[in-house]
Amino acid sequence: MDSPVSRDPWPYPDSLDALIAAPQHHKLLFENEFVRVLDTLIPPGETTAIHTHRYPASTYILSWSDFVRFDDNGNVMLDTRTLAKKPGPGAANWVEALPPHALQNVGTQDMHVISVEQKITNLRQ
Numbered sequence: 001m002d003s004p005v006s007r008d009p010w011p012y013p014d015s016l017d018a019l020i021a022a023p024q025h026h027k028l029l030f031e032n033e034f035v036r037v038l039d040t041l042i043p044p045g046e047t048t049a050i051h052t053h054r055y056p057a058s059t060y061i062l063s064w065s066d067f068v069r070f071d072d073n074g075n076v077m078l079d080t081r082t083l084a085k086k087p088g089p090g091a092a093n094w095v096e097a098l099p100p101h102a103l104q105n106v107g108t109q110d111m112h113v114i115s116v117e118q119k120i121t122n123l124r125q
Contacts, residue, residue, distance in 0.1 A: 055117035065107030072100035
């Protein structure tokens with residue numbers, strides 16, 4: 001089998017990676033050449049530092065709370081309070097790679113998510 005193929009070059013510095021830029025909210029559970037598994041925990045009222053998620057991911061929600069995602073200029077990218085349907089604990093989702101952003105937990109519960117980031121696009125060149 002050929003070596004894994006990486007996605008296109010990422011335009012943001014490694015220093016903005018979630019594990020580096022916002023380590024108080026992101027913990028590494030597992031990593032190999034194919035996937036990276038993150039445990040993200042954001043308590044009510046807290047806001048993450050500006051960070052990125054380089055890889056798309058399958059997410060599993062352990063606990064849900066409303067949040068606002070801001071871009072690196074402070075513009076609102078998403079406010080979950082406006083969603084018609086909100087995922088809850090036990091829901092799984094797909095999330096594309098995210099450019100620089102911060103997330104503020106504006107709800108009353110912990111926002112706790114496990115993300116399995118896909119580091120490759122295919123297994124053969």
